Amino acid sequence: xxxxxxxxxxxxxxxxxMLLEDLGNEVxxxxxxxxxxxxxxxxxxxxxxxxxLKILMGTYLEAVEMGADTIITTGGVGPCRAGEYAVLHHRIxxxxxxxxxxVVFEPPRIYPFNFIKNVWTLNRARLSVKNxxxxxxxxxxxxxxxxxxxxxSHVVRPRELKRGSTSRIYSKVIEWIDQxxxxxxxxxxxxxxLEALRSVPQDPDRDxxxxxxxxxxxxxxxxxxxxxxxxxxGHLGIEVERSMFLTGWTRDNTWNETVEGMTVKEAALPYLPxxxxxxxxxxxxxxxxxxxxxxxxxxxxxxxxxxxxxxxRTILPRVSRDYDIPVLxxxxxxxxxxxxxxxxLEAFADLMRRKKHMRKTINTLTG
Amino acid sequence: MALKVGIPxxxxxxxxxxxxxxxxxxLGIEVVNSGRTTKNILDNGIREAxxxxxxxxxxxxxxxxxxxxxxxxxxxxxxxxLNGKTVYCPKFLGLPDMVRYSVENLPPxxxxxxxxxxxxxxxxxxxxxxxxxxxxxxxxxxRAYLKAKSALGRFNRLLRKGWSPAEAISYLYNxxxxxxxxxxxxxxxxxxxxxxxxxxxxxxxxxLDKLRRMGVKVLTMENIHPLxxxxxxxCSLPKRLFWTFSDTALKAAHYLFRQGRVDGVLHLxxxxxxxxxxxxxxxxxxxxxxxxxxxxxxxxxxxxxxxxxxxxLEAFVDMVRRRKEVYSCRS
Numbered sequence: 060x061x062x063x064x065x066x067x068x069x070x071x072x073x074x075x076x077m078l079l080e081d082l083g084n085e086v087x088x089x090x091x092x093x094x095x096x097x098x099x100x101x102x103x104x105x106x107x108x109x110x111x112l113k114i115l116m117g118t119y120l121e122a123v124e125m126g127a128d129t130i131i132t133t134g135g136v137g138p139c140r141a142g143e144y145a146v147l148h149h150r151i152x153x154x155x156x157x158x159x160x161x162v163v164f165e166p167p168r169i170y171p172f173n174f175i176k177n178v179w180t181l182n183r184a185r186l187s188v189k190n191x192x193x194x195x196x197x198x199x200x201x202x203x204x205x206x207x208x209x210x211x212s213h214v215v216r217p218r219e220l221k222r223g224s225t226s227r228i229y230s231k232v233i234e235w236i237d238q239x240x241x242x243x244x245x246x247x248x249x250x251x252x253l254e255a256l257r258s259v260p261q262d263p264d265r266d267x268x269x270x271x272x273x274x275x276x277x278x279x280x281x282x283x284x285x286x287x288x289x290x291x292x293g294h295l296g297i298e299v300e301r302s303m304f305l306t307g308w309t310r311d312n313t314w315n316e317t318v319e320g321m322t323v324k325e326a327a328l329p330y331l332p333x334x335x336x337x338x339x340x341x342x343x344x345x346x347x348x349x350x351x352x353x354x355x356x357x358x359x360x361x362x363x364x365x366x367x368x369x370x371x372r373t374i375l376p377r378v379s380r381d382y383d384i385p386v387l388x389x390x391x392x393x394x395x396x397x398x399x400x401x402x403x404l405e406a407f408a409d410l411m412r413r414k415k416h417m418r419k420t421i422n423t424l425t426g
Numbered sequence: 427m428a429l430k431v432g433i434p435x436x437x438x439x440x441x442x443x444x445x446x447x448x449x450x451x452x453l454g455i456e457v458v459n460s461g462r463t464t465k466n467i468l469d470n471g472i473r474e475a476x477x478x479x480x481x482x483x484x485x486x487x488x489x490x491x492x493x494x495x496x497x498x499x500x501x502x503x504x505x506x507x508l509n510g511k512t513v514y515c516p517k518f519l520g521l522p523d524m525v526r527y528s529v530e531n532l533p534p535x536x537x538x539x540x541x542x543x544x545x546x547x548x549x550x551x552x553x554x555x556x557x558x559x560x561x562x563x564x565x566x567x568x569r570a571y572l573k574a575k576s577a578l579g580r581f582n583r584l585l586r587k588g589w590s591p592a593e594a595i596s597y598l599y600n601x602x603x604x605x606x607x608x609x610x611x612x613x614x615x616x617x618x619x620x621x622x623x624x625x626x627x628x629x630x631x632x633x634l635d636k637l638r639r640m641g642v643k644v645l646t647m648e649n650i651h652p653l654x655x656x657x658x659x660x661c662s663l664p665k666r667l668f669w670t671f672s673d674t675a676l677k678a679a680h681y682l683f684r685q686g687r688v689d690g691v692l693h694l695x696x697x698x699x700x701x702x703x704x705x706x707x708x709x710x711x712x713x714x715x716x717x718x719x720x721x722x723x724x725x726x727x728x729x730x731x732x733x734x735x736x737x738x739l740e741a742f743v744d745m746v747r748r749r750k751e752v753y754s755c756r757s
Contacts, residue, residue, distance in 0.1 A: 367516045373475070
């Protein structure tokens with residue numbers, strides 16, 4: 060029986076593992092990206108490839124060591140480089156002498172046949188279509204539960220009384236959701252997890268800054284690639300709202316209901332009317348929406364040499380001036396150090412805090 | 427006084443300048459280009475553009491700054507797709523916006539979107555839009571468009587003869603001086619790379635001329651007929667590269683390696699070029715299969731020095747030459 064593996068992106072692997080096992084496959088979960096993963100990835104990837112490509116390369120090689128022989132990944136139609144990842148990874152692995160099978164999911168709207176074929180290959184247990192849909196629905200529910208828990212942890216962490224208590228609880232409750240199998244169990248585990256997070260001792264009067272995180276999806280979702288920036292910011296007393304989750308929960312449920320009544324795309328249009336691939340336009344649109352919602356600042360995360368984010372970054376200073384919102388950009392690669400990043404974040408937090416207080420003082424004086 | 431439209435001499439200039447110039451001239455508009463790259467232009471570009479952008483983009487910013495105070499409009503079309511299949515690098519797609527929001531006091535930007543995937547006449551429609559901007563009649567625009575197309579055809583025919591874009595442009599618009607070369611060449615190299623990097627003699631540190639002086643005949647990817655490239659299909663990849671220039675470059679590399687008529691292949695790439703990071707690996711993997719043709723990658727950025735480049739080229743040329751002599755002695 061083929062042993063499947065797939066790229067890691069935050070905690071979402073728990074869902075994919077469950078789904079693939081339900082379909083009757085043997086799954087090998089790659090380890091969390093570590094120093095060794097990066098070393099492997101950097102050694103065999105092109106030097107100027109973007110950071111996610113290198114991490115994935117390392118992840119795949121580690122998974123192959125663990126016995127995996129089939130990789131499930133996504134494709135794309137450009138113009139972002141991510142669409143060519145699978146092709147390049149396959150070539151490099153072949154060059155290294157690993158005979159690996161790749162199952163590449165292309166956008167189903169453009170390649171419906173490819174999608175059906177891939178699902179059928181993965182369906183080892185030969186389940187009926189109805190059953191597959193039920194399994195996918197359940198997996199989706201689990202993904203939502205994981206995302207909701209993570210979102211709440213971002214709100215609780217800056218207010219915690221004892222530093223590190225949220226992270227400790229979070230790593231515990233994630234396991235509860237992981238254990239849940241049926242839809243009811245998942246809902247129950249989610250309730251319990253959210254309750255446990257809310258009961259972390261908090262300081263209600265703390266002066267908490269609100270910062271939106273925008274940027275490229277992989278470095279946003281995988282904490283190992285962004286050096287746990289959300290946790291670092293939480294400890295600095297910053298409440299983080301990330302613009303991207305795998306379930307897209309944020310976009311579907313909040314944007315259209317907010318007072319702005321604007322989608323990300325509409326917000327970005329005056330600045331960047333063209334889809335530049337990746338999440339370049341989303342970065343600009345989300346920055347504008349966060350500014351309208353009165354956030355204190357924006358952090359943009361992008362892999363080094365990421366083309367769409369470079370386009371966005373070139374335009375963002377203007378957005379920042381027009382909407383009076385500070386933007387801090389991190390270009391991440393294997394050389395990025397945590398201490399440097401923390402220093403920059405501390406300075407950024409100080410600036411935002413001073414700006415906020417100044418605004419408050421002016422308001423009391425004039426109002 | 428006639429209106430002046432500025433066309434920065436960077437990026438797409440090397441592939442479409444004759445078409446644009448003829449089109450604007452036919453409408454009675456004067457075209458100003460920013461001339462050859464100088465140290466000053468590069469410095470301006472580095473100052474205006476984001477540090478993480480690649481050199482060609484920085485150069486484009488520099489050329490745009492150079493034109494800023496000289497023209498009434500600046501022409502930066504948003505070229506999305508010109509062949510109905512492949513698009514351009516995301517930086518090209520966002521180019522007008524990037525320039526508009528980072529260079530201060532810029533004249534109005536003409537940023538017509540050109541995407542031939544939208545329908546059969548979308549290219550014409552894009553030019554119609556430009557013409558209407560200047561209040562020209564449809565018949566006049568149509569005539570200008572057709573003349574522009576034939577100018578592009580003439581330009582491309584000159585390129586196939588082995589001329590560089592700069593030579594072809596100069597032949598078409600300045601003097602009818604022929605650039606046919608009769609020097610003594612005993613080696614033939616192919617330089618693969620994007621036209622805006624290979625043909626910009628400042629940023630490529632005079633690569634092509636240096637090679638010629640060493641007695642090497644140089645072939646660039648514009649000199650290869652597009653039909654020959656089309657025959658390469660997808661270069662045995664399951665998916666073609668998305669970007670037009672990269673796709674052409676990969677096909678050119680495959681064609682040259684399979685044909686085996688060149689003595690060496692050089693790949694010129696810019697530091698931090700996104701598509702090239704993949705393209706270079708694909709070419710490298712292909713080069714591994716053809717060990718009779720030496721292959722070298724040259725990387726340029728804004729700090730590339732004359733001496734370093736010369737040393738590497740001399741070493742490579744010497745190696746290839748010696749190898750060739752050894753093989754001819756053996757046989």
